[in-house]
Amino acid sequence: MFILGLQGSPRKGGNTDILLATFLEKAAAAGAAVQTIQVARAGITPCKGCGYCESHGTCVIADDPMAKQIFGLLRQADMVVAASPIYFYGASAQLKVLIDRCQTLWSRKYAFKLKDPLVATREGILLSVAASRGRQLFDGLQLTAKYFFDAIDARFSQALTYRGIEGKGAIRDQAGVAGDIDAIIEKSVRPLVARKGILFVSRQGACRAPLAAAMAQQRYGDRIRATFGALQPAATLSAPMRQMMQNLGVDLGYWQPAPLDDAMHGLRPDLVVTIGAAATEPPIAGVETVNWPIPAAPDADDAAEALRLTMATHVDGLIHWIEAPISRK
Numbered sequence: 001m002f003i004l005g006l007q008g009s010p011r012k013g014g015n016t017d018i019l020l021a022t023f024l025e026k027a028a029a030a031g032a033a034v035q036t037i038q039v040a041r042a043g044i045t046p047c048k049g050c051g052y053c054e055s056h057g058t059c060v061i062a063d064d065p066m067a068k069q070i071f072g073l074l075r076q077a078d079m080v081v082a083a084s085p086i087y088f089y090g091a092s093a094q095l096k097v098l099i100d101r102c103q104t105l106w107s108r109k110y111a112f113k114l115k116d117p118l119v120a121t122r123e124g125i126l127l128s129v130a131a132s133r134g135r136q137l138f139d140g141l142q143l144t145a146k147y148f149f150d151a152i153d154a155r156f157s158q159a160l161t162y163r164g165i166e167g168k169g170a171i172r173d174q175a176g177v178a179g180d181i182d183a184i185i186e187k188s189v190r191p192l193v194a195r196k197g198i199l200f201v202s203r204q205g206a207c208r209a210p211l212a213a214a215m216a217q218q219r220y221g222d223r224i225r226a227t228f229g230a231l232q233p234a235a236t237l238s239a240p241m242r243q244m245m246q247n248l249g250v251d252l253g254y255w256q257p258a259p260l261d262d263a264m265h266g267l268r269p270d271l272v273v274t275i276g277a278a279a280t281e282p283p284i285a286g287v288e289t290v291n292w293p294i295p296a297a298p299d300a301d302d303a304a305e306a307l308r309l310t311m312a313t314h315v316d317g318l319i320h321w322i323e324a325p326i327s328r329k
């Protein structure tokens with residue numbers, strides 16, 4: 001399970017930073033892989049409001065960290081934790097810049113009618129602090145979070161908000177924070193960590209492995225976490241395969257071929273499926289490995305559809321492994 005934290009305060013080592021780091025430390029101890037984006041220092045370009053994404057499905061700003069890294073991480077995340085101090089009854093401007101750029105994901109979902117393969121299980125958590133104690137203090141941020149999480153195909157499941165937190169580090173003296181976080185870890189993180197992990201491997205990770213991962217994730221929902229890796233990663237996904245899935249309403253837009261080490265964010269899968277003559281030896285030592293002898297498909301539309309049908313039969317066959325008990329040491 002992979003959790004992406006968005007640290008929205010410009011104050012390094014401040015209350016939001018501490019709160020998010022505490023959450024992610026506890027999540028990591030429960031078995032999650034975690035990563036934090038320090039949003040204020042990420043160099044994200046603000047949305048231009050040009051409307052390009054609503055007609056093209058991609059952002060016209062293609063050369064900043066949002067385009068090159070963060071859209072992809074949002075698509076890989078099983079949980080997104082958005083953390084912000086209250087600034088004038090809303091999100092910090094720094095976090096809002098990231099949120100506004102997600103208009104691209106909103107467009108893919110609502111204008112292009114595409115669904116992310118992880119839509120059924122991705123969760124959104126909000127963390128916030130504020131100095132005063134007003135009754136409506138977090139209402140503005142809650143609304144922004146609601147629509148942000150909806151755009152990134154995450155279910156807004158829980159929020160932890162703390163009033164009367166002002167000086168740098170004051171959150172450390174707030175009673176109950178550790179217990180509040182522990183409750184979210186038990187309710188939301190542990191069930192996602194407990195799913196069986198499957199890593200699909202093909203030579204270039206451009207067509208067969210991502211197709212298998214997307215189909216398995218959709219087919220088995222919250223029972224598994226499927227991902228894919230490559231022995232020699234190609235630069236991009238196969239265009240006919242991506243288009244075929246898009247025609248079926250499945251969004252692989254920000255998926256990229258990745259080396260095996262990156263594919264699971266450092267976690268060990270429970271099963272590795274090598275596809276084609278990918279390797280003579282299991283690519284990850286000590287992990288159960290099976291081979292699906294499916295040859296690479298030519299880069300053509302009809303070949304992509306034939307591959308999908310073959311893959312569906314193999315993905316169906318995974319049910320026996322999914323239903324068998326596993327023991328993790």
Ligand SMILES: Cc1cc2nc3c(=O)[nH]c(=O)nc-3n(C[C@H](O)[C@H](O)[C@H](O)COP(=O)(O)O)c2cc1C
Nearest residue numbers: 009011014015016085087088089130131132165166
């Ligand atoms: C620009 C700015 C605007 C703020 N607006 C509010 C506000 O509207 N209501 C409030 O209670 N606190 C407000 N605060 C206080 C912060 O929310 C509070 O100090 C918080 O603990 C800072 O978190 P941090 O250490 O993570 O930056 C504001 C602080 C700043 C710098």
